[in-house]
Amino acid sequence: MKYITIVLLTFAAILIPRNSFATEDVGAPAKVWTYPVVYALDQEVTWYFDMTGTGFTEKQDLFLWAWSPSEPDAGNFDNSSDFAKLEYVSGMTWKKTLTPTKYFNKTVADIEASSGFWMRLKSKGNEKQSDVVQAPWSVGDIKTFKESGEAVQIFPQKxxxxxxxxxxxxxxxxxxxxxxxxxAGEEIFFHSGLNNFVAGAIVEANMGNPDLVKKTKLTPIGNNIYKIDFIPREYYGVGEDFIMENIEFLFPTKDWAKVGTNEGGKNFVILAPGVPIPLDPIFSFFPQKFSQYDILTLIRKNNEKSSQGLVYTITAGTKTITGEFTGNKDEMRAYINLFQSLSTEPSIDKISLLVKDKNGAEIIKTDIPLVPLSDLN
Structure with a gap:
């Protein structure tokens, strides 16, 4: 135990420069966070510090005194430089906007090899200082994501x-x-909406609108990793009573020449915390074997909340049969009297079935073999 204590004290002495302590230690921040949540070390980030419960006072001038990965304001602890000043936000929260490589005068590799961002917040002089603070960084998050092999990941998970x-x-x-x-290497955009593209909560990657082009463009951060950062309520412009269930999105390139999707051409959908994972849709038909003289029942269970209903198109011989499903999200059905439409047709060996939702998304497209009329005798 004595050995561990000595090691910790030695480590602390290495981290914190000598002759740089204020008269009064006012405590630790209630919360520290960043915007963006994930940031590259050579791109701008804002660090936020909620100093509620500390000995600092509201709207007080506070300054950043950092010593890792370097000490930008070295030698000025008793009279902090103006460049180290934080901006007061509100409610005992201050912020500092900087680009790490520029502020600390270090390369990305230098910062990655360091022990991270270590600092205190302090008054202009040496009167008051906070406890030691480590600002969050994203080096591990980006590396882990790249190695995971996943196409997308959201931070934070909650x-x-x-x-x-x-x-x-x-x-x-x-x-x-x-x-x-x-x-890889393309200009990529973020076409998205909340709650499966519910009306009023959609931000389109509309290449004809310069504001939307700028808003939806992903930022490349190296090694074919891109990112986008936002606060959902502000980004989608939804009201105070809006309940977010998920974020659905895909990735078009400029002018929609290519579109990046999840496997199978599906949109990406990330569920909000606490939202149960929806059951997979199940499509079936009855009877399993039928002829052109039968009544066919189409069934789809666990439908998407955004589907707004289903429509079908059946092509058989020279005839085309169309109609709508009835029911609700849990189960929708369609009853088709094939005899009524196909009784005058010569023997047909199959029907071609296409089912779409009322938003135009294809649900199923398949051929179903028919029992030959000769087998009915």
Missing amino acids: FYLDEPLSILVNAEKLWVGGTQSGL
Whole structure:
């Protein structure tokens, strides 16, 4: 135990420069966070410090005194420089906006090899200082994501409507046109909506609108990793009573020449915390064997909340039969009297079935063999 204590004290002495202590230690921040949540070391980030419960006073001038990965304001602990001043936000929260490589005058590699961002917040002089603070950084998150082989990941995993989030995208892992060919090196955009693109909560990647082009464009951060950062309520412009269930999205390139999706051409959907994982849709038909003289029942269970209903098109011989399903999200059915439409047709060996939702999304497209009329005798 004595050995561990000595090691810790030695480590602390290495981290904190000598002759740099204030008269009064006012305590630790209630919370420290960043925007963006995930940030590259050579890109701008804002660090936020909630100093509620400390000995600092509201709107007081506070300054950043950091010593790792370097000490930008070295020698000025008793009279902090203006460049180290934080901006007061509100409610005992201060912020500091900086680009790590510029502020600390270090390369990305230098910072990655360091012990991280270590600092205190302090008054202009040496009167008051906070406890030692480590600002969050994203070196581990980005590396782990790249090694995971996943196409997308959201940070933090528990994200909320009024709090910042970052979505990382590995362009190499996106599906394009049925293959995992990726969008490496492309300009990529974020076409998205809340709650399965519910009306009023959609931000389109509309290439004809310069504001939307800027808003939806992903930022490349190296090694074909891209990201986008936002606060959902602000980004989608939803009201105070809006309940976020999920974020649904896909990734078009400029002018929608290519579209990056999840496997199978599906949109990506990330569920909000606490939202149960929906059951997979199940499609079936009855009877399993039927002829052109039968009544066919189409059934789909566990329908998407956003589908707004289902429609079908059946092509058989020279005839086309269309109609709508009835029911609700849990189960929708369609009853088709094939005899009524096909009784005058010569023997047909199959029907071609296409089912779409009322938003135009294809649900199923398949051929179903028919029992030959000769087998009915």
